[in-house]
Amino acid sequence: MVNIKNYLRLNKLPHIWCPGCGNGTVVRALITAIDKLGFKKDEIVVFTGIGCSARTNAILDFNTIQTTHGRTLAFATGFKLMRPEMKVIVITGDGDGAAIGGNHLIHAARRNVDITTILINNSIYGMTGGQYSPLSPQGAYATTAPYGNIEPPFDICELVKAAGATFVGRGTVYHIHLTIDLITKALSHKGFSFVEVISQCPVGYGRRNNMRSPYEMLLWQKEHAIMVKQADKYSKEDLKDKFLIGELWVNHERTEFMDSYNALVKRLSEGMKGGEV
């Protein structure tokens, strides 16, 4: 098993997350995948935005850049263009990534830029005080939904797939081995890869939604997740309050953004040699 301390900033531990918060386990999954693939620490750059998910790069011992709320993918895309040899990873949350950063997310997917995005979905804005997000389940309680959330959530994986992402998977903190596997595949994929990890926020979400302990929240993940390969064994009715996990979408047909960009540069420089653009 990987010694994850080799990849952590030990002087930043214990981290600031609440007891039982899933974020720490997602960090472990990411480190395990990176270790498995044999990347050097300096080959990796991790971008985050704002929110509890953004604190991942306080403890990750890679090149790390914290950006503005929701705009992470714009910064990361610019960086990738400048330093295409680097492995660019974005860690975001359901508020940061699907609400404020929703537009950047769909356009990064549309461009199929070679970035791995991990969206930690804890169903709530944790850091800012428990407001509902576009991924909070309908009926869930939040500080801004004291009588229950009336809005239906996005299926963010379907959204990103429809926008053009070429690898899409969903794991949970409970299904840690699956999540490690999905992140490993996402990091090995060329193009825009996206992994949603359903995580637990015992303090901002669990307390308000009848799940008192982190353990209960992990059991909720276990009981509500269906492996995508098994999905056809269930009726529509059975699947109503469930979510699919596993590798949801892979497409090797679409051209990656940097390849299109480099082809353009080549075409233009050849044109210039010939005396015309």
Added chain:
Amino acid sequence: MPKKFKVNLNPKWCKSCGICVEFCPKRVFEFSKDGKVRVVREGDCIGCKNCELRCPDYAVEVWEEEA
């Protein structure tokens, strides 16, 4: 001889969230009276690493003891 495992809990990082207490199949961890989680049955550990993998605070480490 069955394998023996060491279970180390770092009290500086542990936040007593209880995840290891619940996930350990051998009940190696327990909440003590002061509300802190402690290793109480190290000898029963089977090395499944459920605790180490799921601890959000990297506070547990399990390794096989040399015979």
